[in-house]
Amino acid sequence: MRHILRQTALTSASFAFLYLLIGCLSFLVFPDPSQGGIRDFQVAERTLFMTVPKYVFLGRSVLDTPDSKVILLGASNTAVGFIQKEIQPRLACAKVSNLAMGGANISEVAQIIDLVRETQSSPNHAPNTFVIGVWYGMFADSDIRFSDPDRHRGDSDLDIEKYRYGFYRRTANGPVAILPPKWLDVGVMAIRPLLLVEKAAREARTGVNLLLTGRRSAQRTEAEREVATMSEQDKRKALEYWQGNMGKNGISETESNLLESTIASLLDSGERVVLVDLPIPAWHRDASPYQAGYAEKFQELSRRFGSRSNFVSMSMSDLDGDLDYSDEVHAKRHLADVWSARLAALLSSFACREKPDKPRISSRGPEQATAASFDH
């Protein structure tokens, strides 16, 4: 017994020493961002948090400030289409953060909103402006969208982050917090050694990629996307992919209702919401069996909340030039600049007002003429 207890103490002490050592090293390599941290969550790769879901989950406390905040939400087309560094200079009244997440559906967007709000103290809720970029691909049930073999069916990327470090526990009704939101930064501090080791592993993998393929990752660069075109076979495959990702019954009613209730709840608590209909290339829009149901839902939501002074919706459906997209969904950089400019213009007249006055629906942005020229 004596030997077992001694060895337990030795192992525990050695582990604690090593853990603290790596923890200290993490502060040297990645100083604590505190409240002055990077606001653009799309540059997560440069931080200790590595990925957008991890950054959103672990680094969201940078949004707990009394400043006006514009928080961009959506899937990967919001991530690449609304460029934070393009929007921020045009919006002096608010700090812009892009929390959009690749593959997100409406449920995951709602999760992000909940996570942001639970970290903020109540007075810091009011200056929030949530920009929710939507398209039909986001209206897929979680069980269909999140069904890869390496995850529990229905777990979103955010759910995975919740469970990963033991901050939440799994229950039949979904994740339940173990660590109260107010202790988030303490929890993040405690897992810094793990984050650093994980970061090192990812950097090593990037190094191997670079060595073997001459590229950091399989993702295309902005320059490659700019010249990309889709063949007819690519288009067919893309349509098949989205049919597999959406299910057979059109856009999900559950997701539609969730978007509606999420917007209603934000508006009721005095926060502002911008709902953006994100365009897709014309060939995709015309061929997809889901587009009509989605367009109808968007119009319905715009009408329902149109009378609320803290709501505005924007459609950019005129920006549907096939050659302006690198694939079936994602805007090329030149088009992303237009998207960003349109959003910035709308936000400067909506988010920067002290009190929103009249409700409105904007179907065309102020740069309509410029945008139209991209429609080849």
Next chain:
Amino acid sequence: MSLTSPLFFAFLAGVVLAYHLNASVSYRRAVLGLGNAIFIGSYLTDYTQVLPLIAFLLLGYGCVSVLSVWKSSVGLGLGILGVLAYYVFLKRFSFFDDFGHLPFPYLTIGLSYILFRVLHVMVDVHSGDLDERIDPLGFFRYTCNFLCFVSGPIQRYQDFRTADGTAVVELDADKVFQAFARVVAGYAKFVMIAAVAEYAFSFLKPQLFQAGDPSFAKLCILYAVAASLYTVYLYYNFSGYMDIVIGSGTLLGQTLPENFDNPFSASSFLEFWQRWHMTLSQWFKFYLFNPLVMLLMSCFPAPALTAYLGVFAFFVTFLVMGVWHGTTAVFVVYGLLMGAGASINKLWQVACTERLGKKRYKTMSETSGYIYFARGVTIGYFVLALTCLWTPELLDFARLIGRLGPAGVLAAFVGIALAFGSFWWLVDRVAPRLTAPAIFATARDSLVGRNLTLASQIMAIVAVTTLLHKSPDFVYKAF
């Protein structure tokens, strides 16, 4: 209770502490018995789920008790038949669906290994190798030892008895460290190597079944890589589990038998099975192969036939061992492949010995070229045969093999054999040159050095566990 859950650590720590609180044999037996009951209980959500297992144990104990007073071959035959029939019924083999099944969910984990232990005790009691009377609680502690409950190792009762409540391993600082190191190494295999291999495998497997028309080369490479990854996953998952179990056993004063001995260094299929899942192979050798050979030799006593009777006995033994792995038809294919592998290997040995003579065959089989070739062929065959384990439905298996065709299977086999053979050739040349300088070795082996090494392994395990985020399960639990 999953081996990777914090609950298991708490449970194990509790049992180890309680065990060492008092050196009284009856106290320690009570702790182990209670530990077994709690471990089994952790799998239950309702008491009814354990009733079939209790009935199985009672049936086994009843047979053992009868055989200890009535050492009749008829009695042994009837007992084995009864126990096997009840086991097959409980395991719900798909071939016996017509016999019906119990109308409620129940525990089947560990059933196969309990069967092996019960049959071993019955045979040994009948033969007189085991002449002491086993009390019911001792029988429970043996058949349901929580360390070996899920998937072995299959310990002989005679070995278990010497450590039942009596510490056969005298613990000192070094032995305890070695036990800790073994457990940590087991977790490293389990949650790092096996989990990463499974992660990669789970991404490749669906591509083999996806619609589309991939090129022949791509399909073969995909299949060879997926099948190899599954083998890596299976080995590290199972041998990691064994390290955890054997290391924990040391802390409870037990010496559990080893189950693996560098199987991938085997240069024949039969040698492979002397190194892989060793306690299972030995069990089949003692209780199926040996009696079968004896029976065949008594029926066909001609000396010229002896070697060929061995070939047949190998086929039957490995066929049964393969079929044991699962309850669907594809496991019969697996059994046939195992049987074919073993009997072809034996035939090769017989033919080479007859043609070359014992001495020349031995000389040939010791040349390095032959060894690497044989290693490659052995592993290549085993890797491909394991396909049955990851396509448990016969239809999927047939679809995959049909898609590859004979040429595809052969190409994959050659590719894997070449890769493994070359790998071993490289390892044997590079490994001897990789010795740490004396100063590092001294630092590593010091008290601080070895504990920091252990701590860094634990750190790596925690990091990989969080990175992969989905706890791996123990694969052999399903067999």
